Amino acid sequence: MIKTILITLTLVTTFCLGFTFKSIITKNNDNKMKKVTGIGGVFFKCKDPKATTEWYQKHLGLDTNPYGATFEWYESPDSTKKAQTQWTPFAENSKYFDKDFMINYRVENLEALVDELKKEGVTIVDKIETFDYGKFVHILDGEGNKVQLWEAVD
Structure with a gap:
């Protein structure tokens, strides 16, 4: 049970970090004139x-x-x-x-x-x-x- 929760938290954290990183990169490119x-x-x-x-x-x-x-x-x-x-x-x-x-x-x-x-x-x-x-x-x-x-x- 704990192993499943840790794997789920790891996947969610990885997804959130990836989404955040993509948002930062996209935002910087959008601001480039x-x-x-x-x-x-x-x-x-x-x-x-x-x-x-x-x-x-x-x-x-x-x-x-x-x-x-x-x-x-x-x-x-x-x-x-x-x-x-x-x-x-x-x-x-x-x-x-x-x-x-x-x-x-x-x-x-x-x-x-x-x-x-x-x-x-x-x-x-x-x-x-x-x-x-x-x-x-x-x-x-x-x-x-x-x-x-x-x-x-x-």
Whole structure:
């Protein structure tokens, strides 16, 4: 009888310790901030954005819109959650970005990420702007390239 009680207590204790350990590990992983979750867009300068868009539509079959082209895809692990990547040619004299190109990265929880980046000494170029399709902010990478961060509203 005592042997059965001791075995049962040992099994229950082992189960509880395992459950507690798993909860601690899972909790720590849940708190880890995701940074970049994908490419939100590729933007580049060109002499004639309209003609460039038409060229890509005609020769490469891009399904274009007034902003360029939007590529839809599904985020994992939820294969029902649709996401998108934007492709947009800009006028070569555009002041929206300084170099010939700019990459937009999709992120989660933009405000928390900006706070973390500030603590890490990253240059934040402007304030977070909110639109009906998401929140945006620009930062500078280690070489001074302007990078756009986007928290999408999907």
